[in-house]
Amino acid sequence: MLPACDFVVLCTALGPETEGLIDAHRLTLMKRSAFLINIARGAVVDEDAIYAALRDHSIGGAALDVWCNIRTPPNRNAVHRAIPFTNCRTS
Numbered sequence: 001m002l003p004a005c006d007f008v009v010l011c012t013a014l015g016p017e018t019e020g021l022i023d024a025h026r027l028t029l030m031k032r033s034a035f036l037i038n039i040a041r042g043a044v045v046d047e048d049a050i051y052a053a054l055r056d057h058s059i060g061g062a063a064l065d066v067w068c069n070i071r072t073p074p075n076r077n078a079v080h081r082a083i084p085f086t087n088c089r090t091s
Contacts, residue, residue, distance in 0.1 A: 002029040007037060014041035024049035033060040042066035 002008065008030065012018050022036065022045040030036070036059060038045050045064075053059045 002026060002034075003031065005034055006031065007035050009037045010040040010044050012040045012044060014043055019043050020046050022046060022050070024052065027053040027059060030059050032058060035060050036062045036064075038062070039065045 008022075010022065012021070018040075020043065022038075024046060027036075027049055036045070036050065036053075042064075050062060050064070054062060
């Protein structure tokens with residue numbers, strides 16, 4: 001189904017069967033113009049894989065409500081490494 005979708009919206013609980021559900025392989029199945037919208041738990045998406053997909057523009061973009069590895073920045077001006085991408089929005 002992923003190759004046919006313009007938008008993929010994740011809204012699921014986190015469990016053994018959903019952790020890492022969206023990985024590098026599944027991201028490569030998505031259209032280059034498709035958007036991933038994650039309103040589920042952060043660990044449902046492989047963080048390194050989504051970072052690479054956004055960096056390489058292999059998907060159209062992402063709207064991420066959460067990251068699986070919440071980092072406390074050393075100062076309030078620091079932002080997550082994906083923020084500089086124009087194809088990513090986080091809350």
